[in-house]
Structures are given as structure tokens and as C-alpha cells.
Amino acid sequence: MGTGNGKGLDVGGDGPRFHVLGPLEVRLRDRVLDLGGTRIRTLLALLTADAGRVTSVGTLVEALWGADAPRDAHRTVRTYVSRLRHSLAPADELITTHPAGYVLRVGPDAVDAARFEALVASGRDAADPATAAERFALALAVWRGDAYAEFADIPRLRAEAARLTGLRLGAVEDRVEAELATGAGRTLVEELTELTDRHPGHDRLWGQLMTALYRAGRQADALYAFAKARAVLAERFGLDPSPRLVEVHRRVLANDDRLTAPPAPTAVPVRAERSCPARNDLPGDIADFAGRKGELARLLDSGHGTVPTAMVIEALDGMAGVGKTTLAVHAAHRLAEHYPDGQLFLDLHGHTPSQVPVTPMAALDLLLRALGVPGERIPADQDARAALWRAELAGRSVLVLLDNAADAAQVRPLLPGTARSLTLITSRRRLVDLETARILSLDVLPEADAVALFTGVVGDERADAEPDAVREVVERCGHLPLAIRIAAARLRSRQAWTVRYLADRLVEAGSPLTELSAGDRSVAAAFALSYQRLETAQRRLFRLLGVHPGPDIDVPAAAALAAVDRAEAGRLLEGLVDDHLVQQPVTGRYRLHDLVRRHAHTVALAEEPEAERERALRRVVDFYLHTAYAGSRLLDQQHPAIDLGEPAAGCVPDSPPDDAAAMAWFDTNHRCVLAARAVVEEIGWDTAVWQLAWTLDNFHYRRGHLHDNIASWRAGLAAAERLGNVAVQARAHRRLGLVYAPLGRQHEALLHLRRSLALSERIGDTLGQAGVHFILALAWTHEEDDQRALTHATSARNLYREVGDTRWEVRALSMMGSCHTRLGHHGEARGYCESALVLGLEQGDVYGQADSLDNLGAIAARTGDRVQALRHYGEALDHWSHLDNTYRQAATLTAIGDAHTDPDLARAAWRRSAALYRERNLDEAAARVESRLTRPAVTTAMTNPARGWSTRS
Missing domain, CATH: 3.40.50.300 (P-loop containing nucleotide triphosphate hydrolases)
Structure with a gap:
């Protein structure tokens, strides 16, 4: 609780005194002031809880009206503050206006809660136990009832009341400890018996009760108290007695002199005590x-x-x-x-x-x-x-x-x-x-150590009987020792449970924290304590990280999430790293442990207004959308432009400087962008759904992420259908047809492509029609129907020429040459491919040059000129590497292996190709290449790497 910074009004002596440890009162010279109605009392309670700090107008509006706040709520708050100042007259200058809200400026003795905390601190600083006990007693005497009791429906005040109540119990424990240190025992038994009944999870109280009983000559009752404590801790909380409580038990059993009343201090010199x-x-x-x-x-x-x-x-x-x-x-x-x-x-x-x-x-x-x-x-x-x-x-x-x-x-x-x-x-x-x-x-435990810890608590017999379930439990516990101990202790105290039953409970609970939360020593309670120690801005960012959809985050994205500048976002993240609420697996990337992430999400739901959670999510989604779009345009400048609108206020997207930087950004943030797409799909932001599919498309092509592309475009198609956006529907069908074809799902590919062609014709999209014909050519190529493929490639070339799209005319010419190659028309094939190469060079189209060179390599290989084939393939591979297009690199490497007469060089190329396919999860393609490794090198190269798929059609 804040008590000012020393610059506030001194309200000692004749100034008003604020009482919150009981019914809210403000007293001025022994007179209780009339504060007004419920809302004004609530406003004063909030200002008092934040005494010395700014209470924002938004916080006051949220507390006073919640979701039902009127449009002029901010003006009404000003009116309430004015009335409150009048009630506090002649000390109305206590409440000062700040650009963000209001501040109650009071001296350190004006609020009873602050006096209580100061007395507790002085008790802990006391030079001897008797003085400490006296100061703790004075601190506890400040209380007149429950803190902020009439405001239990206000989350901010409910949390402050819980904090003060916790400090009150701690002060009681400290006072008892001090009295025990002065020799007390019998006089504390009744109080401690009541306290352990009310707070059975506090093993410090149990230890104090045992000590008091022992000093009262009731050794058997002290041992019974330990047995009761052990049973309660196990049954209610799934915990064992703490080592300290076990030590008190041992001393009771041993009649240890240290449990008796300490002797009065003597003047024995310290050096004499060395013996x-x-x-x-x-x-x-x-x-x-x-x-x-x-x-x-x-x-x-x-x-x-x-x-x-x-x-x-x-x-x-x-x-x-x-x-x-x-x-x-x-x-x-x-x-x-x-x-x-x-x-x-x-x-x-x-x-x-x-x-x-x-x-x-x-x-x-x-x-x-x-x-x-x-x-x-x-x-x-x-x-x-x-x-x-x-x-x-x-x-x-x-x-x-x-x-x-x-x-x-x-x-x-x-x-x-x-x-x-x-x-x-x-x-x-x-x-x-x-x-x-x-x-x-310290990090969490490796799996083997986590399993060993769980086994050590529950016993070898039960753990060894269900090893798979044990591994699942420790995984659900995030390999965190405290979580593992709580889960294992619960299992040990419930003989009817199996490990599998425990594992299923952790799954069914949705969040394992639900099952691992048991009193103030639970996992959630441990996280809550770390959270409460944070500064205000760190707490806010931590909550918002629970809203962030991705598995990790960097500083620019965090800045957008919290609507702060990047320097501040970096400072806050590093502070959270220092407090071990956030991990930094590599420089510049930050993530939350799974259990901490769930806790952050829970805290966000409890403390962050829904409107602010939505704004934070919109900002970070816009960050990924606009940054991905800028990167995608660098990967293929021919990619059709779309209007994203302006990013949300507080969001500053990145702008990758070049193609390589864009690929690096996508590689690092790919899972975050996919997660953002999944979240907006779930909550129904349909425009963002198809826009994210659009912006991911080029990267998915470059990296061969076919399955991710299918998932994105299926979601994008559904969103476009809900929006009635025919142009996006046509593109979604077109891209789905493109991806399904190389996966061998020809029937689905053709259905999507025919639907795309019909929609493109319906809206007069000539470029879209050209794209469908180009992909149909690819689809029929995969079916090895080269005559149909040639028909569609020719239609694509004519339509591209009609709209003046020279770059895609290059690709269509190259495709026509590829079809003629497989049909045995080598002269026509070479003519089309060489024309495509010339146009590609004129346009500076690296992709078109690589595609043409691949096809020229295939022509040379089919006509027996392996040297020329390897030269063309090598140049193509250099271009694909420059473009960082791993999918086409893999295809060209396969063709190089097929063209080599040296078996070792052929196998080396095939292995590289298979590895690239495996990295993209294209296991069927990898298996086809790997089958070459078990047979002699082919005598005639038949591979045509141009049986690939397009970036934009």
C-alpha cells in the first residue's frame, strides 16, 4: 500500500485520518466525516488504497460502474472528486489532479493500514523479543474489523484487503514467535489452537502450537498436534509437513532443551561462548x-x-x-x-x-x-x-x-x-x-530427473507399474519440482488413485494449475507471490503475455502488445527475466514456462479489463499481420497487393530491409504468426484470418510448409465465404489446388482449381484465370498427362501476355518448354525455355531464370548431354539458394543426382535433397528420393524439377 513519497500534505495531529482496517471512516478531530453515497465512498477507498500513487480515471470508472459505465462517466468521476474534496474541507487539497487521474497525498501516519505496516516493520527491527512482541501487539490493535469489507465486489479493493489480511496473519505469527522467545508457552495454547483451526495450511502456526504445548508440560498433546497437522496437510493440500515442522517434532520427541523457555540474557563475553x-x-x-x-x-x-x-x-x-x-x-x-x-x-x-x-x-x-x-x-x-x-x-x-x-x-x-x-x-x-x-x-528438471523425483515421493512400486503415465504427469507439471512434489504427494495420500488417474485429472482440468493449487503453498500461489512483487508496468506486461498467442515473443512484438516503446518493452522483459517469470532461450526471444503462461492468462482474465485484453490482442495481431505482409512483398514483388488498413494505435510493425531479412523474420516468428491466425479464427476476426493466410503464402512456398499452407488457406477460405468476398475465395481455392497437387491429392486439387476458375471468370479476374490455368498445368504434370498440362500452360501464357504480366509469362513459357520436353518435342522445348530465360534476364527475374535453367537442364539430360544438364542445374541451384527456396532446391538436387554418372556424387545430391524434404515434413517426397540410394545410378536422367508449385498463381 502506498503512503506517499514525502511530498504530500502532513496530516498528523489535526489532519484527517483514514481508517480502512474495519468500516471505512475518515476522522477529523474525533469527528467522523460524512463522505456521501456508495460510489463516493468507493472512490475514496480506491484513492486510499493507492495513497501517494496515481489512481487512473479508467480504474475509477471500471470500479464504479464496470461494463455499465455511462458515456459521461469520466465527467461524473470529476464531480464525485469535487464532492469528496468538499467533504474533506478544510483539507480538500489532499486530493490532487494528475494528467492520468488523481492522487491522495497523505503523510505516513494518516492511514491506519500504513500505521499497521510501519508498526509491523518496527517489530521485526526490534532489538529484543519483548520489544518486538509489544510492537506487534500495537500493530494488531490498529485493526477494528475486516479491511475494506464493504467493497468486496471491487476486484482492486478485494485484492488489497487480501494482502492486508495476509500481513495481519503474518504479524500474529510474528507476535507469537516473539512471545515464545520471551519464554511464553501455556498462555498461547488456546490462541494457537484456534489459529491452526482457522489456518490449517500454515505449518509455522502448527510448530508454534507444538512448542507452546511442550512448554505447558503437554508433550503428548504436542505430538498429537503434529499428527493432526500431517493429516490435514496431506488431505486438504496434498503436502508433507515442512522440514522445519519435522524438526520441531524431532525435538519434542527428544525432549530437546531448545524447546524450553530461553534463559535470561547474561553478560557472558561472546568470545567465551566459542567453546x-x-x-x-x-x-x-x-x-x-x-x-x-x-x-x-x-x-x-x-x-x-x-x-x-x-x-x-x-x-x-x-x-x-x-x-x-x-x-x-x-x-x-x-x-x-x-x-x-x-x-x-x-x-x-x-x-x-x-x-x-x-x-x-x-x-x-x-x-x-x-x-x-x-x-x-x-x-x-x-x-x-x-x-x-x-x-x-x-x-x-x-x-x-x-x-x-x-x-x-x-x-x-x-x-x-x-x-x-x-x-x-x-x-x-x-x-x-x-x-x-x-x-x-536453476532451470526445470530434465525428464529423467523429474521422473526420479516423482518416483521418490510416491514409491517405486506405483511409479514403475505405469511408466508412461508417470512421464505424462511430469510433462503436465512442466518438469517443475514444486508441481511434481504436489502431484506426487496427492497421489501418495490417495491409495485408490492410479498414476493414470492422476494424469487424466491433470488433462481434464484444462489447466494443471487447477489440480496443483492447494492453499498458499500451491504452484499458483507461488507464481502469485512473484507477480505481486513486480512493479506496476511489469505486472501489466506479464498479464498481457498471457494474452499473446504465440509460443515466444520478441521486443518489437511485446512493444505492440503493451503499446509501449521498444526500449521500455525491452526493459520490462529483462526485468521479468531477472524475476524468473520469463525465460530467454536465445538472445532477443522471450517465452513463459507452460505453467507460468497459464497463470499469466488466468491473471489477465481476472485483472485486465476485457476491452484492454482485446485491444492488446488486436495490436499484436496487427504487428504480425503488417510485418508479415511487408516481408511477403519482399519475397515476391509480383504478389498481388491487398489493403490492410492502418495498424491499431500503439502498434509499430517491423519493416524487413531485404529478402534475406524477411526470410529470417519469418523463420523466427512463423509459429507466432500461425498462432495469431488460429486465435483470430477462433474469435471470428474473419478479415484478419484471410489476410494472414495471404501474407504467409510466399513464405510457406519458399520453405515447403505445405500442410501449414493448407490449414491457413482452408481457414482463409471459410472466412472469405462468411464475408462474401469472392476474390479472396477464388484465390483460396487456387492456392489450395496448388498445394494439394504435389501431395498426390489430385481429386481435391482439381475441385478447388475448377471452383477458382469459375469464380475468377465470374468477377472478370483475368490474372486469376491465368493463375488457375498455370496451376492446372502443374496438376496435370503431377498426373503425367503432359498434353493437358501443355494446353493449360499455353492458356496461362496467353492470358499473362494479355494483361502484360511479363514475369509470369516467363514462368508459363518455361512450363510450356517442360511439357514439350516430356512429350519428346525437344526442339520446341528448348525454344520456349530459352525465350523464357531471355525474358527473365531482361526483367531481372531470378525466379524465372532459375525455373528456365531447371527446364533447360531437363532437356539436356533427356537428350544425353549430362555435362550441359549439370551446368544448367548448377546455375539453377545457385539461384534457388539465393532465393532461399528450399523446396525447389530439393527438386533440383534430385535432378542433379539423377544426371550424375559418379555414384558417390549422385548419392550426395540425393541425400541433401531428402534432408531438405524431411525438414519441410514432406516425407513422401523424401522417401521417393531416398529410394534412389538403394539402386545403381540411373543411366538416363528423367527428373524434371520444374514439377514444382508457384508462389503467386
Whole structure:
């Protein structure tokens, strides 16, 4: 909650005081102000929740009216603010106007929620437990009821209320902890019994209850409390007791003196305490630890390898649930013997439900006391405390595990000053600004380790009986250790379930997070904590990434998605990478782990207004559409132009500078553009559906993505039919006929081509008719009916000449030469192909030149001139390579192999050809080429690589 930046009005003393921890009230000199009706009260509550920060007018409108906002809602908000200022008079200057909205400017003591948080922080910074307990009690006394209770139907205020309620429970736990540290026990039993009933998922409360019962002389009841906690955690949440709770249980069983009331502080000198046994605060090790061999080896080597000459600090980071603490604790137990003066563990609560992060002051107090420094020797100044901490460690060999750090600033004062000690740090945030640390970033587990972890939790017998189901479960869990542990724990506690049943539940749930969400230690809760720590702009981009349709994203697309400039988009994405909510698999590309993506989508649905989600989707779809269109025009400038209109506001498309850059962009973003096409098809943006099919067409041709092209044009055809756009229908049929022919689906190809011809004739599209005849020539070529193919190729050539399309006249001439070649009319064939080559050279048409050279190669091969054939094929291959046309490269390589008399050279060409076909998923074509590898080289080359398909017809 914001409390201003120090520049607001000081409302201490006689100023108004805002009460939200109970019924909303504003008091001025012990008088409760009349705030007005429900909407004005809601407006004030929103301003108070954002005190010191701008509350946008849009946020106020959404909260006050939702989808039913009147047209003049913004004007009405101004009226409400004016009335509210009047109610707050004479302090009406508290509410100031900002270009984006309004700001409630108050001092740090004006809002009860801020006073509560300040008192909690002071309790955690207290020098001794008694003072801490007193301050926590004062903080809790601020509450008069439930926070923002009357505004439960306002999502923003509901979320703020949940945050404050969580902090309240954390303060209760901290107060109990402080009272236990002063020696309390019996007096806390009743309160803790009620708290564990109300909050059964908080194992800290269970540990406190067990300690209080033990101190009250009720050891058996303490053991029963542990049994109850274990049963509740398993049945309700699918979890095991935490290592810390297990440790309390062990101490109860052992009548450990550490559970008794601590003795009063004495004046024993710190150095005298060196003779005491070394302290070990490490949580219990994980019995079913699995994987992480490389990471563990690095940690063990850094802890007891060569004699260190500088501080050894290992910072482990990674996304929520990736197993940072598990690895750090496991390594610490293995390293403990090398640090005989103690092993200290401190949870810094950087990402803990219902807890604010431990301040460096409070952390230093705890660490110094753990070393045996009496409270009266601990300075009140943070720098002095840090200096004393370093001095105490100077002559000791101690392992310090700082778990769950919020950021580098939190841990920097806690670092030792010498090389004798080892510091292990875990954090969800990448601590790149912790200069002295070695960074170890953890990823999810490989499949074998994920399976081993699952098996270790559920037991070998059940896992080994259904290995396929086990692999499916860990895959559904995204190989994330926390998700795997929760799924396995649920299975272990339900003997009637099989692994297959669990796997099916994860599938049927739609989102595995539904099944893996169980209380505040669930996967979704872990992600939510990381999300809540983000700055406002990062949270917005994270939500919008849940709207983005593709598997990954780059900075320009993210800028369009969020309607920000590219520098800001890059900054936000890198920040999300540092917080391990976004991954960066390669430079410049960003993606979300599958479970994180589902969480982002869920958060977007909950927090992002539907209208803004739609605008974000429109911007990113327009980014892909307009960028793909610009690239497609570079791939074939003869491609017919279409009018895309202007991109959505906030969208700045890319403009590839040349053909090669366009192909590179398509290669990188192809799946994103396909995903965008699928999304717009699903939501009914029909114009965008066929436009995306149109813009993908040239790239699909160049790369031989026949099946993707079929899917795109089938969707485009359906969209054009819904829109009644006959011209697009004709093109869709034409392109489908073109793609079906080389796949051997001749009947479907001819149906589409005849329909395209009829539609083109109906609207008088001569160029479209020419294109259909050209593709019909190709189709009949695949059927080896060269006479029919020649008839259609001739019709195409005549129509192209009629409309003055010289480039496509080149292609038609080349096709006519190809048909004459196969009919045995070699003289006519050579004449047509040479004419096509001359025209292609005149026009600078590289594609037409390559096509003509391919056909001249086929003529030379059929007439027995293999040397000339290889020369023509080689020149054609160079052109296809220059065009990055892998489909035609494969066909020409097949022809080169057929023309070679050297078996080794022939097989090398065929292997290259088959590989290119395989890369395009054209397995039948690859198989036909590979069949040549098992027989002697042919004696007469019969291949005609021109049996290809066109880019634009």
C-alpha cells in the first residue's frame, strides 16, 4: 500500500485520518466525516488504497460502474472528486489532479493500514523479543474489523484487503514467535489452537502450537498436534509437513532443551561462548532429493575445494517452485562438516505468503544472536551491526544459508568479510547486482530427473507399474519440482488413485494449475507471490503475455502488445527475466514456462479489463499481420497487393530491409504468426484470418510448409465465404489446388482449381484465370498427362501476355518448354525455355531464370548431354539458394543426382535433397528420393524439377 513519497500534505495531529482496517471512516478531530453515497465512498477507498500513487480515471470508472459505465462517466468521476474534496474541507487539497487521474497525498501516519505496516516493520527491527512482541501487539490493535469489507465486489479493493489480511496473519505469527522467545508457552495454547483451526495450511502456526504445548508440560498433546497437522496437510493440500515442522517434532520427541523457555540474557563475553557446541539451524535434509548433479557438484566444490582466497558466495536463483531451497539445504548438509563453527539458516521472506521481507536490521539481529552475541552488545545502527557481524565471522568458519532473498540490497549487509565462511543465497530474482556472488540459475528438471523425483515421493512400486503415465504427469507439471512434489504427494495420500488417474485429472482440468493449487503453498500461489512483487508496468506486461498467442515473443512484438516503446518493452522483459517469470532461450526471444503462461492468462482474465485484453490482442495481431505482409512483398514483388488498413494505435510493425531479412523474420516468428491466425479464427476476426493466410503464402512456398499452407488457406477460405468476398475465395481455392497437387491429392486439387476458375471468370479476374490455368498445368504434370498440362500452360501464357504480366509469362513459357520436353518435342522445348530465360534476364527475374535453367537442364539430360544438364542445374541451384527456396532446391538436387554418372556424387545430391524434404515434413517426397540410394545410378536422367508449385498463381 502506498503512503506517499514525502511530498504530500502532513496530516498528523489535526489532519484527517483514514481508517480502512474495519468500516471505512475518515476522522477529523474525533469527528467522523460524512463522505456521501456508495460510489463516493468507493472512490475514496480506491484513492486510499493507492495513497501517494496515481489512481487512473479508467480504474475509477471500471470500479464504479464496470461494463455499465455511462458515456459521461469520466465527467461524473470529476464531480464525485469535487464532492469528496468538499467533504474533506478544510483539507480538500489532499486530493490532487494528475494528467492520468488523481492522487491522495497523505503523510505516513494518516492511514491506519500504513500505521499497521510501519508498526509491523518496527517489530521485526526490534532489538529484543519483548520489544518486538509489544510492537506487534500495537500493530494488531490498529485493526477494528475486516479491511475494506464493504467493497468486496471491487476486484482492486478485494485484492488489497487480501494482502492486508495476509500481513495481519503474518504479524500474529510474528507476535507469537516473539512471545515464545520471551519464554511464553501455556498462555498461547488456546490462541494457537484456534489459529491452526482457522489456518490449517500454515505449518509455522502448527510448530508454534507444538512448542507452546511442550512448554505447558503437554508433550503428548504436542505430538498429537503434529499428527493432526500431517493429516490435514496431506488431505486438504496434498503436502508433507515442512522440514522445519519435522524438526520441531524431532525435538519434542527428544525432549530437546531448545524447546524450553530461553534463559535470561547474561553478560557472558561472546568470545567465551566459542567453546559452546557449534549451532546448526539448517532445516532437515530432503530424503527424496533427485537430480541436480552438476549444480550440486559445483556447490560442493566451491564449499570445500581449493583453499579460498576471497569470500565464497553462491547465489541460486530460478522461477518459483524450481527447487532452489531444496538444493541449497541439501548442499549445506553435505558441506556442514567443513564449517565446524556453525551452520546458520535464515528465511528472509522475500516471497512468503502473508509476510513482508525481513529487513537487514532484523536479519543482522537474528544472525548475531545465533552466534551467541548478547542483545545488549548488538548496536542499534545497521552499519554498526553489519560491522559487528563481519567481525564475529572473521575468526570463524561458518556456513550461512540466506533463503528466499528479495533482492541484493536485502542481503548485501549480511555478507561476511573473509574467505573462511561460505554464504549460500536463494532468490527468485537474479541477483546480478550482487557483485561478489557467483550466480547459479536453476532451470526445470530434465525428464529423467523429474521422473526420479516423482518416483521418490510416491514409491517405486506405483511409479514403475505405469511408466508412461508417470512421464505424462511430469510433462503436465512442466518438469517443475514444486508441481511434481504436489502431484506426487496427492497421489501418495490417495491409495485408490492410479498414476493414470492422476494424469487424466491433470488433462481434464484444462489447466494443471487447477489440480496443483492447494492453499498458499500451491504452484499458483507461488507464481502469485512473484507477480505481486513486480512493479506496476511489469505486472501489466506479464498479464498481457498471457494474452499473446504465440509460443515466444520478441521486443518489437511485446512493444505492440503493451503499446509501449521498444526500449521500455525491452526493459520490462529483462526485468521479468531477472524475476524468473520469463525465460530467454536465445538472445532477443522471450517465452513463459507452460505453467507460468497459464497463470499469466488466468491473471489477465481476472485483472485486465476485457476491452484492454482485446485491444492488446488486436495490436499484436496487427504487428504480425503488417510485418508479415511487408516481408511477403519482399519475397515476391509480383504478389498481388491487398489493403490492410492502418495498424491499431500503439502498434509499430517491423519493416524487413531485404529478402534475406524477411526470410529470417519469418523463420523466427512463423509459429507466432500461425498462432495469431488460429486465435483470430477462433474469435471470428474473419478479415484478419484471410489476410494472414495471404501474407504467409510466399513464405510457406519458399520453405515447403505445405500442410501449414493448407490449414491457413482452408481457414482463409471459410472466412472469405462468411464475408462474401469472392476474390479472396477464388484465390483460396487456387492456392489450395496448388498445394494439394504435389501431395498426390489430385481429386481435391482439381475441385478447388475448377471452383477458382469459375469464380475468377465470374468477377472478370483475368490474372486469376491465368493463375488457375498455370496451376492446372502443374496438376496435370503431377498426373503425367503432359498434353493437358501443355494446353493449360499455353492458356496461362496467353492470358499473362494479355494483361502484360511479363514475369509470369516467363514462368508459363518455361512450363510450356517442360511439357514439350516430356512429350519428346525437344526442339520446341528448348525454344520456349530459352525465350523464357531471355525474358527473365531482361526483367531481372531470378525466379524465372532459375525455373528456365531447371527446364533447360531437363532437356539436356533427356537428350544425353549430362555435362550441359549439370551446368544448367548448377546455375539453377545457385539461384534457388539465393532465393532461399528450399523446396525447389530439393527438386533440383534430385535432378542433379539423377544426371550424375559418379555414384558417390549422385548419392550426395540425393541425400541433401531428402534432408531438405524431411525438414519441410514432406516425407513422401523424401522417401521417393531416398529410394534412389538403394539402386545403381540411373543411366538416363528423367527428373524434371520444374514439377514444382508457384508462389503467386
